Amino acid sequence: MGEIIKIITRAMGSFFVSYFDSDTDVMSDDAKKIFANEDDRKKYIEAVEKLKNSNTKEETIVLSNHEKVTLVS
Amino acid sequence: MESQITITSIIIIVWLIFPGVVFKRFYYKGQFAKQFGVGLFADRLITSIFWGIIVQIITFLIYSKYFGFTYTGIKSKVVTVYASVSSNKIPDISYDNLEYILGYLAFLIFTSFCLGSLFHFLIRYFKIDLKYPVFRFSNHWNYYFRGEIASMREFKSLKAGKWLTTMVDVVIEDGSENNKLISGFLTQHTISQKTGELEAIYLTGASRYSKNEGKFKPIPGDCVIIPFSKVIDLNLRYTFKVLTDEQKNTIKYDRITSLPFVTISLLIIVFPWFLKINAFLKILGILLGWLTWVMLLMLISNPFKPKDKLSSKMLWTLFVIMVVFLILTLLTLQITPSWEQIKNIF
DSSP: OHHHHHHHHHHHHHHHHHHHOOOOBOSOHHHHHHHHSHHHHHHHHHHHHHHHHSSOSEEEEEOTTSOEEEEEO | OHHHHHHHHHHHIIIIIHHHHHHHHHHSOGGGGGGGGOSOHHHHHHHHHHHHHHHHHHHHHHHHHHHOOOHHHHHHHHHHHHHHHHTTOOOOOOHHHHHHHHHHHHHHHHHHHHHHHHHHHHHHHTTHHHHOGGGOOSOHHHHHHTTGGGGSGGGGGGOOSEEEEEEEEEEEOOSSSSOEEEEEEEEEEEEOTTTOOEEEEEEEEEEEEETTTTEEEEOSSSOEEEEGGGEEEEEEEEEEEOOOHHHHHHHHHHHHHHHHHHHHHHHHHHGGGGSSSOHHHHHHHHHHHHHHHHHHHHHHHGGGOSSSOOOHHHHHHHHHHHHHHHHHHHHHHTOOOOHHHHHHHO
16 A cells, blocks of 8 residues: 555656756756766766767766666767 | 726736736746746737737637637627726626636636646657757757757757766866866756846866866866856767667656646546536545546556556555545546436446
């Protein structure tokens, strides 16, 4: 029952957030999550710098939640 | 003469300009909200009247269909009221007429809100503004800073996945002979309320190019704010995330479910106002009906969910709760079928 309430609340929450969202942010939600964690932020910045300064087309990082993210620039 | 001008002005403002303003308020929202107050007064007035007329026509057609009034019927009442006002007499308006007028006004504002929100939603949802320049919002910086240009025809080659961040290399004028080159991740931007132009950009993880050392050196601090008036050059570089098949399916699933979700939600909000029940029951019915719809959509869409599917136990629990809410909604809105109707079905 608690799980069901949680799911319904989440569904309603995402609707209201998307409807009344008035931000001028220029960073995606995924990137905000990465930047919120110090280790992930460091890995991400290093990977982007690598993409910028080398001819590498793709760069894969493993986040602290074990999610693999492949970046392209 | 003076009173005629005043009455005409009030009629135009309340019945034409105000609905247009409400429409525009909800059409220009989110990152485009500042476009609402930008531009010449005459231009804003004309567009408000234009949208006001459209909203007025739609409201009139809906309202007259459900409440059975005609143009000639309204005209005769308006003529009577106008005759009283122009001869400095208080118009004889019955309570029923007043309820009628205020009801229409409330419905007019609600229609403006719905149309404004719906138009905005459709244009952004189907990326119409990205495909057709005529529908583009004036805050063009948003399209560049959020990597949305990747969906435009001229930048199609950029499309490589889901946009994550925008990195910016910016040359700024610092008053000395040597300009500064700063690089960092864009986090925010501000738009002028008056002109709609870019005011400032906010960078995080910023670094400054050192000519002596020939490399970028990190700038201590968490956020660098650069006024746009100091900017000479701006170079943007997007970072995209390569999507797995599961992630692509999740995005598709979200897009497919959001359209019926918004459409039916709007219908649930509108429908109870045509029922002959008191306002409290209408509001309660909307709330219960909407929760029922949320649960029903979760049940219907579950088999198509790419991940985090509900277990069969949870599905049954959700189904039972949904049925209870459905019955409560029908009882609240007093639209339960009669015993005779049920018998006829079987």
